[in-house]
Structures are given as structure tokens and as C-alpha cells.
Amino acid sequence: xxxxxxxxxxxxxxxxxxxxxxxxxxxxxxxxxxxxxxxxxxxxxxxxxxxxxxxxxxxxxxxxxxxxxxxxxxxxxxxxxxxxxxxxxxxxxxxxxxxxxxxxxxxxxxxxxxxxxxxxxxxxxxxxxxxxxxxxxxxxxxxxxxxxxxxxxxxxxxxxxxxxxxxxxxxxxxxxxxxxxxxxxxxxxxxxxxxxxxxxxxxxxxxxxxxxxxxxxxxxxxxxxxxxxxxxxxxxxxxxxxxxxxxxxxxxxxxxxxxxxxxxxxxxxxxxxxxxxxxxxxxxxxxxxxxxxxxxxxxxxxxxxxxxxxxxxx
Numbered sequence: 001x002x003x004x005x006x007x008x009x010x011x012x013x014x015x016x017x018x019x020x021x022x023x024x025x026x027x028x029x030x031x032x033x034x035x036x037x038x039x040x041x042x043x044x045x046x047x048x049x050x051x052x053x054x055x056x057x058x059x060x061x062x063x064x065x066x067x068x069x070x071x072x073x074x075x076x077x078x079x080x081x082x083x084x085x086x087x088x089x090x091x092x093x094x095x096x097x098x099x100x101x102x103x104x105x106x107x108x109x110x111x112x113x114x115x116x117x118x119x120x121x122x123x124x125x126x127x128x129x130x131x132x133x134x135x136x137x138x139x140x141x142x143x144x145x146x147x148x149x150x151x152x153x154x155x156x157x158x159x160x161x162x163x164x165x166x167x168x169x170x171x172x173x174x175x176x177x178x179x180x181x182x183x184x185x186x187x188x189x190x191x192x193x194x195x196x197x198x199x200x201x202x203x204x205x206x207x208x209x210x211x212x213x214x215x216x217x218x219x220x221x222x223x224x225x226x227x228x229x230x231x232x233x234x235x236x237x238x239x240x241x242x243x244x245x246x247x248x249x250x251x252x253x254x255x256x257x258x259x260x261x262x263x264x265x266x267x268x269x270x271x272x273x274x275x276x277x278x279x280x281x282x283x284x285x286x287x288x289x290x291x292x293x294x295x296x297x298x299x300x301x302x303x304x305x306x307x308x309x310x311x312x313x314x
Contacts, residue, residue, distance in 0.1 A: 001057075002055050002056070002057045002062065002093070002095065002098075003055070003056045003057075004053060004054070004055055004056075004098060004099065004102050005053070005054060005056060006049055006050040006052065006053060006054070007049050007050075007052035007053070007054050007061075007064070008049065009049055011054075011061060012038070012041060013034070013038070014060075014061055015037070015052065015054065015061055015064055015083075016034035016035070016036075016037040016038045017034045018060075018061050018062075018064065018085065018087050019032075019034070019037045019064065019083060019085045020032055020033060020034045020036075020037065021087060021088060022085035022086055022087055022088065023085060037083065039197055040066070040082070040083060043192045043193050043196065043197035043198075044068070044192070044193055045186070045188040045189055045192055045193065046068075046069060046070070046189075051066060051067045051068070051069065052064060052065070052066045052067075052083065053065050053066075053067070053099050053102055053103060053106070054099075055086075055090075055095040055098065055099060057090055057095075060087070061087070062086065062087050062089070062090035062095055063085065063086040063087065063090060063095035063096050063098075063099055064083055064084070064085055064086075064099065065081065065083065065084050065096070065099040065100060065102070065103050066081070066082045066083035066084075066314075067079050067080070067081065067103055067106060067107065068080035068081070068082060068314040069110070069112070070183045070184070070312070071183070071184040072114075072180070072181055072182060072183055072184060072303075072305075073176060073177050073178075073179055073180060073181065073182050073183075073184060073305065074179070074180030074181065074303060074305070076113040076114060076180065076181075076298070076303070077110075077111055077112050077113050077114075078112065078113070078114050078115070078116065078183070079103075079107045079110075079112040079114070079115040079116075079296065080115070080116055080117065080309075080312075080314030081100070081103065081115060081116070081117035081314070082117065082118075082314040084096055084099075084100070084117075096124075097127070097128060100125070100128045101128060104128070104129065104294075104296070107296050108296060108297070111297065112296045112297065113295075113296055113297045113298050114293065114294070114295060114296060114298065114302075114303070114306070115130070115293070115294040115296055116291055116292065116293050116294075116306060116309060116314075117130060117291070117292050117314070118290045118291055118292075118310075118313060118314070119290060119292060120290060122292055125292050126292075129294050130292040130293065130294045131292060131293055131294070132288070132289070132291075132292055132293075133289040133291040133292060133293055133302065133306065133307070134302065135268040135289065135304075135307065136268055136286040136287055136288050136289060137264060137265055137266040137267060137268065137286070137287045137288075137289050137307075138264075138265045138267060138268065138269060138274055138284055138285070138286065138287065139262055139263070139264050139265075139284065139285050139286075139287040140262065140263045140264075140265065140277060140278070140281035140283070140284050141261060141262045141263075141281060141282060141283045141284070141285075142261060142281060142282040142283060143252040143253070143255045143256040143260065143263070143280055143281055143282075144252075144256075144280060144281065144282055145249055145252040145253040145256055145280045146280075148249055150242075150245075150246040150249065151209060151210070151242075152207045152208060152209055152210075152219065152220070152243065152246045153207070153208050153210060154205050154206070154207050154208075154250055155205070155206055155208065156203070156204065156205060156206070157195070157204035157205070157206055157221070159195050159196065164206060164218075165187060165190050165191060165195065166187070167206065167218040167221070168190065168206070168218075168221050168237065169185065169187060169190055171218070171219075171220060171221055171237035171238060171239060172185065172235075172237045174237065174238075174239060175236070175237040175238060176237070176305065176308060179303075179304070179305030179308070180303035180304070180305045181303040181304065181305025181306040181307070181308060181309065182305050182308045182309065183309065183312050193312075194311070194312075198311070198312070198313060199223055199234070199311075201225070201226070202223050202224060202225045202226070202234060203223070203224040203225075203226060203254075204221065204222075204223050204224075205221065205222050205223075205224070205250065205254075206218050206220070206221050207219055207220035207221065207222075207238075207243055207246055207247055207250070209243075219238065219239040219240060219242075219243040220236065220237060220238040220239065220243035220244065220246065220247050221235075221236065221237050221238075221247075222235070222236040222247045222250070222251055223235040223236070223311060224251065224254065226258070227260075229259070229260060229261045229262065230260070230261065230262045230263075230264065231255060231258075231260045231262075231263050231264070232263070232264045232265075232266075232310075233251060233263060233264070233265045233266075233273075233277075234310055234311040235308070235310075235311035236272075236273050244273055244276050245276050247273070247276075248273060248276035248277045248280060249280060251263070251277065251280075252277065252280035252281065263277075263281070264287060265277065266289060266291075266307055266308075266310040267307055268286075268307070269284075269286075271304070271307065272308075289307070291306070291307075291309070291310070293306065
């Protein structure tokens, strides 16, 4: 008989092995090492075992859902949904749907305001109440940055530098704390979840006012996720419009240098950095977001600042 319950500490490795098998057996699935799923637990400062709900069948973990609890700006509580998977042996019995309904109950009980998830299979989640994020992102194609002079020098993040992390945290607060939606981040979250884990393969660049020989303080940062011909702008932060304009120019220049043909920016036109980027690219088009939203306790419109959650990507 199937039982829904919280994960036990001694089952963490078994859970990760089940998820690895589950993702391999999905359509167009590829093998993902259990270590990948383990990092979602080890690298999250807020992790608690009760956040992971499982279906037990025949003494085994048959299916799982994870709730990622986050505080977001605007005085709201966010519940991210991730690690949704069912062992191939137990597919077709509705276990993932059962767990999502159980997660909805928990989110209501714990006072979550909004839930989000990222997926390439939106129809499944629509059946249990999540809706597609209404505003598309923007795909920019064929960078044409030209030659410009800016009073900034760019350098890569030193992940061991507490000063660099503190500068990024300061710029993040300055850029996003006035919006409703971005995650409220502590320094442990910056270091463990982002820099050492989610951004491990990303390019993180800092913009210092002045020159490389005479830096006068960090005024901006940008996070780029490389692909073969398509990159993603995960996040940026800036102290001024001048710094943001420079970051837009640098991103375009960097993409051209690396032969990138398309840059995906998870922002709709008219919001944030996208207007600074547009002049440096030959073409642009809307691209649907992979984010889905469920309003748990609030009935108001979806906060616009949720578009900045891609970098946290639960």
C-alpha cells in the first residue's frame, strides 16, 4: 500500500538514486548522476528533511516532491517546487499528482503565499493548479556591440573572496529589494547555493569603476550561463544606469567574442536590463517562460519581480 510521508535522513542517498533513474527514463532524458540531486540538499542552507515528501511503496521510495521555502521581497513567502520524480517501476499510478496535492496542503498550512516551478512539461502541472507565467522572456540574436568607451573595468568573480560576495549582495539588494518577487538572500545562501553550486558552471563578472590598475569600487555584476551557441543571462545587479549600460555592452561583446548566436534573457520587453541590451543585438523575439506559478494565499496579480527567480532555479 502506498504511503505519503516525509523523507528520513537515512534515505537521502536512496532518494537521489531514484531521481537519477527517474530522469534518465523520461522522454529525451539523459543520465544525471545522483550526486547532482544530492547537492540540492547539501548546498541549501534552509534544507529540512520534512521539505521532501515521498511515496513509499513496497518499502522503497517510489516518488518524490521537494518544497523549497524562501522569503521574497514584498513581505511574501515563496514555496519553490522541485525534485519531482517517480521511479520507472511505479509510473502511471498517479503518485506525483498525489504528492503535488500533498505539497499544496503543506504550503497552505505553513502560510506560503506563492509557489513556483520550472518545467518543460507544463500540461502536467496545469492539471493540479499551476499556471504558466504570463509574460515571456526575450531571445536576442546576433550581437553587434561595436566599439565603446566606458569608465569601468571588468573582472571575473573570485569565489573565495568575501569582499566580492559582499559587493554582489549589496548590489543585489540595491537592484531588487524594491521589487515584489526576488529572493531575500543571506551570505550563506550566496556562497553555498549560488556561487558554489547553481552558478558553478556560469561566468560571473564584476564591473569596477575606474581601471584595472586603479579600481574605485564595484558598481555591477552579471551572471552568464554558457551553452554552445545559446547563452542565458541569469542575473545582473548595478549601482547606476551607467553601470547597467556598461554591463549590457559587455554581455554583448562577450557573446560575440565567444561566437554566441542567441542570448536568452528571462525578462519581458520594457523591464530592467532588457532595454539596455536591445541596441547591441540585431534581432529580438519573445520566448515563453518555463516558469509556472500558483497563488497559494494571495489573490492579487502575479508579482512582476518573479521573473528574476531564474538564477535561484529550484
